Structure formats: C-alpha cells, structure tokens
Amino acid sequence: MxxxxxxxxxxxxLGIACYQLCxxxxxxxxIDIEFILPYEADHGVDFMKVTSATNQDVDDFLLSGSAYDSNYFLQVNSKHNLLDMHDQQSLYEHAVTRIADANEYDIVHAHDWLTFSAAIRLKRDKKWPIILHVHSVESDRAGSKIGNPLVMEIESTAFHMADRIIAVSERTKRSIIEDYDIPADKIEVIHNSIDVSNIQTLEGENAYKYVTLMKRxxxxxxxxxxxxxxxxxxxNLLHAAKKVVEKVPKTIFLIVGSGEQYNELIELAADLGIGDNVLFADFQRGKNWRDTFSIGDLFVMPSISEPFGLTPLEAIGFGTPALVSKQSGISEVLKNCLKVDFWDIDEMANKISxxxxxxxLRDELWINSYKEFDKLSWHEASVKVVELYKSHSIGAVA
Amino acid sequence: MSKAIVLYLHVHQPYRVKHYTVYDTGSNHNYFDSEFDSNTSNERILKKVAEKSYIPTNKTLLDLIQKYPEFKINLSMTGTVIEQMQKWSPESLASFQELVSTGRVEILAETYHHSLAFFYSRPEFEMQVDMHRRKIEEVFGQTPRVFRNTELAYNNELAVWANNAGFKGILAEGWDPILDWRSPNYVYRPVNTDNIRLLLKNYKLSDDIAFRFGNSDWIEYPLTADKFSHWVSEDPNGTNFNLFMDYETFGEHQWHESGILGFLEHLPKEWLANDNHTFMTVSEAIDTFESQDSIDVPNTVTWADTERDLSAWLGNALQGTSITGLYAMENDILSSNDLSLIDDWRRLQTSDHFYYMCTKWFNDGDIHAYFSPYESPYEAYLNYMNAFRDLRFRLAEKGFAV
Known part of the structure; x- marks a missing residue:
C-alpha cells in the first residue's frame, strides 16, 4: 500500500482513513499489508508492516507541505532548502521502485495523487495491478473546478492506467467520471467509516473552561x-454566524484548526461584528481536540467540497449532532443530521439557530445519529476492498 | 523677548499580554506574566529599556541640569511604567526622582494606564487622571498642572474638560490642518475655554530628532546640535519651540550608536550660545507668553502616523471589537469591588494593545512602522480577546449576568 x-x-x-482501513x-x-510512507517515524502500528521509503525525518518532511497542499507543487521551497512537493513526489516514486525491486507484491493499493506516480511506475515496470484509492481529487482541494493543472495531469494519467478506482463517495465518483472522463464501471464507491472503538473516552474537566461556564x-x-x-x-459559516447571533446572541462559535485562511477568518469575524462570539483555538490534538467535539451543541461542516468528511462522525461519537453541507460524501451516508447547501447562508443560519x-432538537438529532454511528464500522468497507483485491490480483494472496 | 525650547519627553511601557489561549481562559488569570525570554516579557523589555535608555539618558540630563542653569525639561510618566520600574528597575525610578528633585523638571498629568478612556467613559477617564496625579505626588512630590492625553489625542471637548478640571495647559500635535496659517511656535488658547493654554508640538523639528536622526538616507544626515539649533533659530518671531517626543527616542528608538546622546549633550550649549535663548517648562512657557489666538479642533488629532488621527488604534474591526467589549464591562467590573479584577481591566485599556492590532502597516509589509512584540495583529487580537473573555469569566463566577 x-x-x-x-x-x-x-x-x-487521509491518514486516519488509511490507518482504519488497514x-x-x-x-x-x-491479507498482508506493507504500508510505504515517504518519511521516517514511529507510528506504533503492530497490525501491518510500515516501511519508510526514504530516511527523511518526519519533521523535515512536514515542512514540505501536507498532503492537501497541492498548490505547493508549483512552488520551490528555497527558504529551508528543503524539497518541495514535486521533489517529494519524485523522491518517493524512485524510493518505492527500489523497494519494489527487492520484493514481490500481488497488488498495489495507492492513496491519493501524491502516490499515484509511484503506482503508475510499478504498473509499467512490474505489471502489477494497481488500485487507486481516491480520498479527494484536485477540484476538491482547490475548492473549485480550477485546480493545479500539473496535479490534475498526474491524476488523469493514473486514473486511465488504473485497474480499478475506489472513490470514497458517490460525489467523488461523479467527479472522476465528469472531470477525468473515466468510465463509471471502473469506479467502486467504498465509503469511509468509523468504529465506535475509535472514539476515545473523555477524561477530566473539559479544556474549555470559559465555554463551559458560558453554557451554564x-x-x-x-x-x-x-x-x-x-x-x-x-x-460562509461566519456569515451565517452573524445571522445566528442576531437571533440568538448567546451563541459561541468555536473554530479549531489552522490554515491559510486563519488571519482572514479572524478579521472577517471582527468585521461582521461577532468577534466576541467567535473563538479561534488553532490546530489541536489529543484532549483539546476531543473536548472540542464534546463541548459543542452542534458540529457544523460547511465544506464547499468534501469527498467524505469524517469529522461529523467523530462529533457524533463524542456526543454532538452535526450539520453538514450537501456537497459532502458523509451526507450520502448519514441520515440523522441536518443538511444544507454550502452556499445557502440563510438556511445554514436558520438550521443552526x-x-x-x-x-x-439537539438531543433528538444526536440520539438518532448515534444509533447510525453505532452501526458503522470499517468491516464492511474492508470486505469490499478484499473482494476487489481478489478480482484483480495475480497471485492467490493480495 | 527670549525664545525657549520646551522639551517634553514621554515615558511609557504597557503591560503586554502574553500568549494567552482559549485554553488559558478560565484556567488562569495571569495575562501579563510572559516567560522572561519571550517577546512579550514586560520584565525583560523594561530592564532592556532601562539599561539602554532610562539610566544613561537620565545621567546625561542630570549633567546638563547641573551644567546649564537655564536647562529645563518636561516629563510625563504613565502609572504603568512607574509600577514596572518599582518592580524591576528601582534604580531607573531613583534616577528619575533625582532628576525631578533638582526642581527643573515639570511632570505632566495624563491617564494612569495610558488609555483612550476619554473617548469611551468619562468617569473612568477622570478616575485614571486622578490615580495618576496621586501616583506622581507620591513618587515625585509634585502635582501636575498641565495635561497631555494618551497619544496626544486632542479635541475641543478635551480642552474644555481640562479647563474645567483646573489645568493651566494642555498639549496637542501642531498639525497643519488645525494650525492653518499659524505657527506652532506660540502659545494658544483652545476655543470655548478661558483659562487654559494650548502648546502645540512642532512636529517637523521634533521628528527630526525622534524619527529622522539616525536615518543615513536622510538628506540632512548626520544631524548635529549646531545645525539643529540653527534651524530652531530660523523662526525670527516664534517664542516657544515645542519639542515633544517619546523619552525612549534616546537610546531605544535611536540607538546609542547613532550618537543621539551626544546630540542631546551638545544641544544646550549650541542653543544657549545666544543670550536670548533659553529652555522652559510647559508652565513657564504658559506663564511667560501671551496667547496669540484661539485654536479650534472639532475632530480628534493625535501625534501618530501620517493621518494624525486615532485610526492606528481604533481603525479596524479587531480594535473596535476589543475596545468596545472592554468598556461595555465597566459597570460590572467596578461594582465587583475586586481590586485585582479592576486592575487587570485597566491594564487592558492601555492603548498599545490596540496599536498592536493595527493592520494597515502589516498589510503593507512595512515592518519599520510597526513596533509590536507579536507576530501579527491577529495574534495580538486573539491573545487580547482571550484575556478579555477571562475577565467576563471572572465576573460570571462572581454572579454577574453574562
């Protein structure tokens, strides 16, 4: 893999889905899996072999950009004298080829565009069957139809050469058909999932003392x-938030994450006159991350384009119902949640209010969504993947 | 008729808010106690400025006072900087006290917390002016008689207030639109007042020292005391040449390497070479010279940046959100009778906090115009808002409605 x-x-x-599926x-x-990563680090994984394709330290690697920064592909990172995404990708491709020369595999299962060049190479050199697992396409990451053309070219070539494509939602499947001219029968939809056991227990007092007190x-x-x-x-969520606060002044919006819109969103909240109501907490892991989900009365995922979208399920797991945009894969799977078009700010505000x-309403939504959540598991998805392996692998063992 | 340089230096340090997150809000109430090594460490900055500016400059000023009987200066010191010196650099404070004890230093009145309270709450503003007066009396044994508002923010209404409060003088920026054809080098009277007098900063001469002195690209570089005295003498009729600037110009904004202290050291000698020339305190200038005209300033004028208005502090929504939120708490905060809560609320009124949130230079990438201990105005705003919400948290814990 x-x-x-x-x-x-x-x-x-992406990383979570790969981990859970494997x-x-x-x-x-x-099934025996060897998972090949572009960097060196200890992941504490005992259920499969994790191989580092290169000896890059994970911290240096992360400076090259994340799996979502396909725009970095056009940039050269001269400041740190580190590899840019393009170099990272070709380094990975060559390293994977070396590993493949020394081993035999029945099938190659590749996740998202950064690994696709390596997969194509193996298909060409070794004639091994390749299954491409599409967690997002370039138009998702770019938030519009216009993405990075170099990335789209890699995706297009790979999709055409693939033996089989797994899309994480019907929505993603449609994009692959429409934007890349790939025949529908080459694409299998296998939704991401979640296991109840993935939800860790909450411990101690909630990290958001201010929010806790305000709720009281x-x-x-x-x-x-x-x-x-x-x-x-x-x-769009902030524009909706302004309307919500007009109607329900005692509403707090807690935004946890970082990214290139950080400053812009901070300024927008202030410009909209809701600076006091919107809390920005930067990127978080661990307890702070878990406590974010649990402190909410509603989790909102307003994505313009979301191939799947795991976070609403995590929220439900931690006790909070969800409002998701109809432009998400999760909206195909989850019934007991609120849904809205990402551009419909009035309706978003209406539902949040x-x-x-x-x-x-909050409790009813959550109880029913939790029943759905409780039935979900990666088991079904893994059965479907094994079937695909069987229909494509050369040997007996996938 | 003699001509006087009125040199006025403003001494101030804020309590900078540390990196204070959403998770700190409600967990700890310490907004100002940064790690010593961090950019926002108030203790580290105060000690650095003391060493680079306060101590060496006071030594120079004391020498000048002892050497030239005509040499006099004016100082304003905020309550926050005096507190910080008491805590972290008593020797700096002692050197200011020694200077003042010569009897040739006049101290001006202002708000204790270097706040913009005048524009948000008159009772709070008056309280801070009174707190400041008491602090100056306690530390320096002097009662200020001339008022300067934070950032020299001035308008007619403020002048009327100061007049009614019994001040004999008030300072403002000698900005061309308010002066029209007039020169800043005279004493004036604010409109709608009778007793109080207005001294206007000669910003060209002041900024030659405060901003341009160390700039080697400046056509007049290097500026010597001789040349500067000559410039001041060029106005044949002006009576008082008001050089107003931050005290930290000497040794901090302009580094020692620029020769700024040498300039200060030589200025009295060059200026006093003419028998008609002298130095004056603000009160002396007001007592000596007749008011030449009345000055009308309906809109607020400050001494900052090219716009000379409050936009550097209140021009964007980040600043508006945080300052209106803070003053909206006033009644609850004051009626809590919790002295540490009231003190923290007042420390958050210091204008520097809002200046750090100014985006107009940050967007231009003009870092030279932007003195801030934070990486960005957004970071300054987030820290501030989290501290502000913690005040609300403390109020709520005391049973106030939120």
Whole structure:
C-alpha cells in the first residue's frame, strides 16, 4: 500500500482513513499489508508492516507541505532548502521502485495523487495491478473546478492506467467520471467509516473552561474542526454566524484548526461584528481536540467540497449532532443530521439557530445519529476492498 | 523677548499580554506574566529599556541640569511604567526622582494606564487622571498642572474638560490642518475655554530628532546640535519651540550608536550660545507668553502616523471589537469591588494593545512602522480577546449576568 501519512503525523482525514482501513483489512487472514510512507517515524502500528521509503525525518518532511497542499507543487521551497512537493513526489516514486525491486507484491493499493506516480511506475515496470484509492481529487482541494493543472495531469494519467478506482463517495465518483472522463464501471464507491472503538473516552474537566461556564449561563456552542482552507467553506459559516447571533446572541462559535485562511477568518469575524462570539483555538490534538467535539451543541461542516468528511462522525461519537453541507460524501451516508447547501447562508443560519434554541432538537438529532454511528464500522468497507483485491490480483494472496 | 525650547519627553511601557489561549481562559488569570525570554516579557523589555535608555539618558540630563542653569525639561510618566520600574528597575525610578528633585523638571498629568478612556467613559477617564496625579505626588512630590492625553489625542471637548478640571495647559500635535496659517511656535488658547493654554508640538523639528536622526538616507544626515539649533533659530518671531517626543527616542528608538546622546549633550550649549535663548517648562512657557489666538479642533488629532488621527488604534474591526467589549464591562467590573479584577481591566485599556492590532502597516509589509512584540495583529487580537473573555469569566463566577 502506498500512502502519504499515518497518524499521529497526519494533517487530516487521509491518514486516519488509511490507518482504519488497514487495521480492518489486517484482520482478514489472507491479507498482508506493507504500508510505504515517504518519511521516517514511529507510528506504533503492530497490525501491518510500515516501511519508510526514504530516511527523511518526519519533521523535515512536514515542512514540505501536507498532503492537501497541492498548490505547493508549483512552488520551490528555497527558504529551508528543503524539497518541495514535486521533489517529494519524485523522491518517493524512485524510493518505492527500489523497494519494489527487492520484493514481490500481488497488488498495489495507492492513496491519493501524491502516490499515484509511484503506482503508475510499478504498473509499467512490474505489471502489477494497481488500485487507486481516491480520498479527494484536485477540484476538491482547490475548492473549485480550477485546480493545479500539473496535479490534475498526474491524476488523469493514473486514473486511465488504473485497474480499478475506489472513490470514497458517490460525489467523488461523479467527479472522476465528469472531470477525468473515466468510465463509471471502473469506479467502486467504498465509503469511509468509523468504529465506535475509535472514539476515545473523555477524561477530566473539559479544556474549555470559559465555554463551559458560558453554557451554564445559557450560551450554546457551534464547533468546527478542520483545516482553514478554501475547500472547507468557513467564510460562509461566519456569515451565517452573524445571522445566528442576531437571533440568538448567546451563541459561541468555536473554530479549531489552522490554515491559510486563519488571519482572514479572524478579521472577517471582527468585521461582521461577532468577534466576541467567535473563538479561534488553532490546530489541536489529543484532549483539546476531543473536548472540542464534546463541548459543542452542534458540529457544523460547511465544506464547499468534501469527498467524505469524517469529522461529523467523530462529533457524533463524542456526543454532538452535526450539520453538514450537501456537497459532502458523509451526507450520502448519514441520515440523522441536518443538511444544507454550502452556499445557502440563510438556511445554514436558520438550521443552526433552530438547534441553538432547542435543546430537545439537539438531543433528538444526536440520539438518532448515534444509533447510525453505532452501526458503522470499517468491516464492511474492508470486505469490499478484499473482494476487489481478489478480482484483480495475480497471485492467490493480495 | 527670549525664545525657549520646551522639551517634553514621554515615558511609557504597557503591560503586554502574553500568549494567552482559549485554553488559558478560565484556567488562569495571569495575562501579563510572559516567560522572561519571550517577546512579550514586560520584565525583560523594561530592564532592556532601562539599561539602554532610562539610566544613561537620565545621567546625561542630570549633567546638563547641573551644567546649564537655564536647562529645563518636561516629563510625563504613565502609572504603568512607574509600577514596572518599582518592580524591576528601582534604580531607573531613583534616577528619575533625582532628576525631578533638582526642581527643573515639570511632570505632566495624563491617564494612569495610558488609555483612550476619554473617548469611551468619562468617569473612568477622570478616575485614571486622578490615580495618576496621586501616583506622581507620591513618587515625585509634585502635582501636575498641565495635561497631555494618551497619544496626544486632542479635541475641543478635551480642552474644555481640562479647563474645567483646573489645568493651566494642555498639549496637542501642531498639525497643519488645525494650525492653518499659524505657527506652532506660540502659545494658544483652545476655543470655548478661558483659562487654559494650548502648546502645540512642532512636529517637523521634533521628528527630526525622534524619527529622522539616525536615518543615513536622510538628506540632512548626520544631524548635529549646531545645525539643529540653527534651524530652531530660523523662526525670527516664534517664542516657544515645542519639542515633544517619546523619552525612549534616546537610546531605544535611536540607538546609542547613532550618537543621539551626544546630540542631546551638545544641544544646550549650541542653543544657549545666544543670550536670548533659553529652555522652559510647559508652565513657564504658559506663564511667560501671551496667547496669540484661539485654536479650534472639532475632530480628534493625535501625534501618530501620517493621518494624525486615532485610526492606528481604533481603525479596524479587531480594535473596535476589543475596545468596545472592554468598556461595555465597566459597570460590572467596578461594582465587583475586586481590586485585582479592576486592575487587570485597566491594564487592558492601555492603548498599545490596540496599536498592536493595527493592520494597515502589516498589510503593507512595512515592518519599520510597526513596533509590536507579536507576530501579527491577529495574534495580538486573539491573545487580547482571550484575556478579555477571562475577565467576563471572572465576573460570571462572581454572579454577574453574562
């Protein structure tokens, strides 16, 4: 398996999805996975072999940009004299080729565009079947139809050469068909998932002491966790927030994450006159991250384009119902949540206000969404993946 | 008729807010106790400025006072900087006290916390002016009689207030639009007042020292005391030449290497070479010279940047959000009777906090115009807002409605 990141060194959902899928796959006796990463680090993984393609330290590697920074691909990082994304990608491709020369594999399963060049190379040199797992396409990451053309070219070539493509949602499948002219029957939708056991227990007092106290004084809380980039649609949430605060002044918006829109969003909240109501808490892990989900009365994911979107499920797992944009993969899977078009600010404000004003609605939404959540598991997804392996692998063992 | 240089130096340090996060809010109430090595360490900065500016400059000033009987200066010192000297550099404070004890230093009145309270709350403003008066009386044994507002922010209304409060004088920027055809080098009277007099900063001459002195690209570089005295003499009729600037010009804004202290040392000798020339305190200038005209300033004028208005402190939404939020708490804060809560609230009124949130230079990438211990105005705002919300947290814990 070719991947770009695994927790705890993940910059977002890609690493988590890879980790969970592999964990579920590893329970199948016929599957042995070697997961090849572009950097060196200890992930504490015991259910599969994790190989570092290069001897780069993970901290240096992360300076090259994250798996989502496809715009870095056009830039040269001269400041640190480090590799840019383009160099990282070709370094990875060559390193993977060396590893492949010394080993035999039945199938190559590659996650997202950064690993696709390496996958194509193996297909050409070794004739090994390749399955491309699409967690996002360039138009998702760019937040519009116009992405980085170099990245789109890599994706396009890879999609055409792939033996099979896995899309994380119907929405992603449609993009691959429409934007890359790939026949529908080459693409299988396998939704991401979550296991109840993934949700760690909350411990101690909630880290948000101010928010906790304000809740006791009648405030209600909207939370968002994610990268602050165009794709995530945060400006629309803030515009909706202004309308919510007009109607329900005792509303707090808690934004947890970092990204290139950080300063812009801070300024926008102040410009909209809701600077006091919007709290920015930067990127968080661990207890602060978990406590964010649990302090909320509503989790909002206003993404302009979200191939899947795991965070609403995490929120539900931690006890908070969700409002998601209809432009997300999760909206195909989850019934008991509120849904809104990312551009419909009035409706977004209306739905948020409704939950802020009614604890009964909040509780009802959550109880029912938790029932759905409780049934989810990576097991089904892993069964589908194994079937794909079987239909494409050359040998008996995938 | 004699001609006087009225040299006025403003001494101030704020309590900078440390990196204070959403998670600190409600967990600890210490907004100002940065690690010593951090950019926002008040103790480290005060000690550095004391060493580079206060101590050596006071030594020079004391020498000049002892050497030239005509040499006099004016100082204003905020309550926050006096507190910080008491805590972290008593020797600096002692050197100021020694200077003042010569009887040739006049101290001006202002707000204790270097705040913009005049524009948000008159009772709070008056309280801070009174707190400052008491502090100056206690530390220096002098009662200020001339008022300067934070950032020299001035308008007609402020002048009327100062007049009614019994001040004999008030300072403002000698900005061309308010002077029209007039010269800043005279004593004036604010409109709608009777007793009080207005002294206007000669910003060209003041900024030659405060801003341009060390700039080697400046056509007049290097500026010598001889040349500067000559410039001041060029006005044949002006009576008082008001050189107003930050005290930290000497040794901090202008480094020692620029020769700024040498300039200060030589200025009295060059200026006093003419028998008609002297130095005056602000009160002396007001007592000596007749008011030449009345000055009308309906809109607020400050001594800052090219706009000379309050936009550097109140021009954007970050600043507006934080300052209006802070003053909206006034009644609750004061009625809490919690002295440490009231003190923290007042420390957060210091105008520097809002200046750090100014985006107009940050966007231009003009770092030279932007003195801030923070990486960005956004970071300054977030820290401030989290501290501000912690004040609300403390109020809520005391049972105040939020």
């Amino acid at each position: 070719l991947g770009w990141e695994l927790p705890p060194y993940n910059s977002g959902g 964990k579920a796959l590893s329970k199948k006796s016929e 004084h009648g405030y209600r809380v909207v939370v968002n966790v994610g990268r602050l980039t165009v794709q995530k649609g945060l400006p 409704g939950v802020m004003l009614s604890d009964a």
